[in-house]
Amino acid sequence: MKMEEVQGVRVREYNKEKDREAVEEMESRCELGLQGKPSISTDLMGDPTCRIRHSPSYTMMVAEYGEEKEIVGVIRGCIKTVTRGKKTMTSCPIYAKVAYILGLRVLPTYRRLGIGRMLVEKLEEWCKKEGAQYAYMATDCTNEASINLFTLKCAYVKFRSPTVLVQPVHAHSKPIGPGITIVRLALQLAESIYRQVFTNSEFFPEDINVILSKKLNLGTFMALPKGTLQKWDPKSGNLPPCFAILSVWNSKEVFKLQVKGVSALKYALCVGSRILDAWMPWLRIPSIPDVFRPFGVYSLYGLHMEGGKGASRLMKSLCAFAHNMASDDPGCGALVAEVGRMDPVREAVPHWRRFSWIEDLWCMKKLSTVEDEDETCGVPNWITSRPSSSVIFFDPRDF
Structure with a gap:
């Protein structure tokens, strides 16, 4: 497949009535590409939005290719308001509207054509319209393909490394x-x-x-x-x-x-x-x-x-x-x-080391081009400053 063929790809919002079966088929084909290696398969039980629909605001987007409009990629995102630490002179927390990006999949035969980047950029556009100030994603620290896509092509930076037990x-x-x-x-x-x-x-x-x-x-x-x-x-x-x-x-x-x-x-x-x-x-x-x-x-x-x-x-x-x-x-x-x-x-917390992983890498990007009110008041940039606490709250809706 030639690079210019990516021009035939269109990214749009997921349609539950029209796209559900095609998305399930596409994601199962992505998992078939992992055969021969130990892996964890996810059964979404007939609802591709199950991991995001409990959030205050969410969307799912698909990439379709050619005249037959074959679905070749998907991405999901949700938005919530969370703390980013506290103000230095008070005990009051600072809140930020943050988008969480997850579930990015592209069919093996359509990878390295820029489709993943197209999906991320289209989702970021939606996040900005919804007022999100930041966007972040989580991946295994050994997933070089995902890390390179977000950090090298989409301007995300390595942010936090929580532990999964x-x-x-x-x-x-x-x-x-x-x-x-x-x-x-x-x-x-x-x-x-x-x-x-x-x-x-x-x-x-x-x-x-x-x-x-x-x-x-x-x-x-x-x-x-x-x-x-x-x-x-x-x-x-x-x-x-x-x-x-x-x-x-x-x-x-x-x-x-x-x-x-x-x-x-x-x-x-x-x-x-x-x-x-x-x-x-x-x-x-x-x-x-x-x-x-x-x-x-x-x-x-x-x-x-x-x-x-x-x-x-x-x-x-x-x-x-x-x-x-x-x-x-x-x-x-x-x-x-x-x-x-x-x-x-x-x-x-009791856990098995063999099943746990020390670093679940989070990468973050600032979406807003306007300087935050907190930054004008002397509050450090969230992404570049040291964390004000060793505690990260895990939202169960994000798992």
């Missing part, structure tokens, strides 16, 4: 630490605590109340030392001296994942671990769930702890509680949490 869901339940009480928080109390503890963080969503009220949110839970609950008065606005908190998002109802391309030996070892666990449950073997069939995940977000070493123990018990919730839900194969690399909570 994954824990398989086992058949047996995990014990909650002795002397620990776990309570479910009412929506308004959960919102109040989150706005208090994440005020200095980055990417904390302004509409946290909307997230917490969604059906996909399975609850916000707090772990406390026994006896603390009776002494703590939530109405006072003060937090307990030692606690851990997190929320659980049911991504299982949004999409399913499936591991493909592993060797026969690895497959046999995984199956064997489940058989042994079923035969001898008293050994509590950390078996690997059946990830070779479509499985769902629970996303853990809003993870925070206070109170020194005791808080770490509380967070581990809280994660065990979430694991037990997931083990009672058929088809849920893993828990996923994304946190800042330097966030203290990272060391307290």
Whole structure:
């Protein structure tokens, strides 16, 4: 295929009635190109917009080629208002309207023709019209093709490198630490605590109340030392001296994942671990769930702890509680949490290193050409300045 043939490509917004089947076919062809290598396949369960439609504002665009209007590429984007840290002289957070770009796919036979860049630029135009000041994307730090497209051709810069922690869901339940009480928080109390503890963080969503009220949110839970609950008065606005908190998002109802391309030996070892666990449950073997069939995940977000070493123990018990919730839900194969690399909570979250990755690279670009009001008041440029906090809030709608 010659480079000039890209002139026959047109980028437009996704039409649910007309494009759904064609998009599903196109994305399945993209995954076929990964055969022979271990990979994770995503089943969007008949809704290509499932990963963005829970956001305040979103769109999906397709690239079609030729007279037959074959769909050869897709891209998705959503916009939200989030914190970018705090003002230097006050404790008030600074908010920014940010676009998140995800789900960029181009058919293998149409790559290196500029279609990916066309999709990104067209989506950026929509983001600017919606008032987004910044746009960012996330990718594995080893995905050179995606990184080069955004950084070398689309003027994005490497911004943050959070850590993704994954824990398989086992058949047996995990014990909650002795002397620990776990309570479910009412929506308004959960919102109040989150706005208090994440005020200095980055990417904390302004509409946290909307997230917490969604059906996909399975609850916000707090772990406390026994006896603390009776002494703590939530109405006072003060937090307990030692606690851990997190929320659980049911991504299982949004999409399913499936591991493909592993060797026969690895497959046999995984199956064997489940058989042994079923035969001898008293050994509590950390078996690997059946990830070779479509499985769902629970996303853990809003993870925070206070109170020194005791808080770490509380967070581990809280994660065990979430694991037990997931083990009672058929088809849920893993828990996923994304946190800042330097966030203290990272060391307290149970995970398997083999399934987790240290760097989930985020690249960002400033879309607005007008100088921000905050910058005129002496607030440093968000992209080029050092982060004001080690904490990055992971929005479960973005997973």
